[in-house]
Amino acid sequence: MKVKVISVLEDNYMYLVIEESTRDAVAVDAAVPKRLLEIVRKEDVVLRAVLITHHHCPFVGVPGAHCPVLSPSRAQRSSLSPQFGAIRVRCLFTPCHTKGHMCYFMWEDGSLDAPALFSGDTLFVGGCGQFLEGTAEQMYTNLTQVLGDLPKETKVFCGHECTVRNLKFALKVEPENEAVKKKLAWARQRDDEDLPTVPSTLQEEFLYNPFLRVTEEAVQKFTGRKEPVEVLRALRTEKDNFKKPKERPHPQAMLAFDWGLFAPFLEKK
Ligand SMILES: [Zn+2]
Structure with a gap:
């Protein structure tokens, strides 16, 4: 299984997951669908599904899509473990x-x-997403139970390139953490070379991502809290004030896309 990282717009990522022997492919997010389509064509793969992690619009229209397009709400209603060709989700x-x-x-x-x-925008390399429509309790469950329990070798592909910014904050939280220093130096170099910092692994994230380290003494000390959810809440507030993230384009850009254009690349039923 190969994952093609596609950088688009200022700092968005789209991904194309390819099973190499069958040429089955599944795309994740589609901020610039035309670009995704070019890659599908170039890789000569059969696009089995497009999965959307999130959007900031209540409705995602997908006229003419001939492969399943799993918006978050559709994904919730569908099977928890769909299979697209050889790729299990x-x-x-x-x-x-x-x-x-x-x-x-x-x-x-x-x-x-x-x-x-x-x-998506839940777990980033070195950080986590803003709590725009939810609570610290929910994010705590997401990070510790839903994602935190996945196999440690799992590769993490997130929705935006914001690693350097995240790790600068991580260093403020834990100035003595060698893993933070090392990853930040590496991320800065990648940035200079205009190379992506994804994927990381879950195991690595636990070493430098403050949002996954809310039970560490240094992180508790930084926030002045002890209770893990309260530490997470305080961390997020600090991060929000650390450097206001700019408004960024999100996957709702796909609304304007004619999904019928995908048709030639989809397997006829
Ligand atoms: Zn978002």
């Missing part, structure tokens, strides 16, 4: 950044490749 409901936010865990049966988590 587990839909993980992670409300907080948006009310309907979904993460997608993917793997391939019988493959030795590490599974992949498409975490």
Whole structure:
């Protein structure tokens, strides 16, 4: 299972997951659908589904789509473990950044490749999403139970490139944390070379991501709280004031896209 990282707009990611022997493919998020389509064509794969992690619009229209397009609300209603060709998916409901936010865990049966988590705007490399439509309690459940319990070798592919900014904040929280320093130096270098910092692994995230480290003494000390949910809430508030993130384009950009254009690339039923 190969994951193609597609950088679009200022800092958005789209992904194309490809099972190499069958050429089955599943896309995650589609901020610039035309670009996705170009990649589908170039890779010569059969697009089995488009999965959307979240959007900031109540409605996602997908006229003419001939493969399943799983918006977060559709994903919630569908099977928890759909299968698209050789690619297995587990839909993980992670409300907080948006009310309907979904993460997608993917793997391939019988493959030795590490599974992949498409975490949208819930878990970032070195950070987590803003609590736009939810609570610290929800994000705590998302990070510790829903995502935190996945296999540690899981590769993390998130919705935006914001690693350097996140790790600068992580360093403020834990100035002595060597894992933060090391990852920040690496991320800065990747940034200079205009290379993505995804994927990380869940195991790594637990070493430097303050939002996954709310029971660590240094993180508790920074926030002046002890109770994990309260630590998380205080961390998020601090991060929101650390550097206001700019308004960014989100997957709702896909609203304007004619999904019928996908038709030639989909397998005829
Ligand atoms: Zn978002």
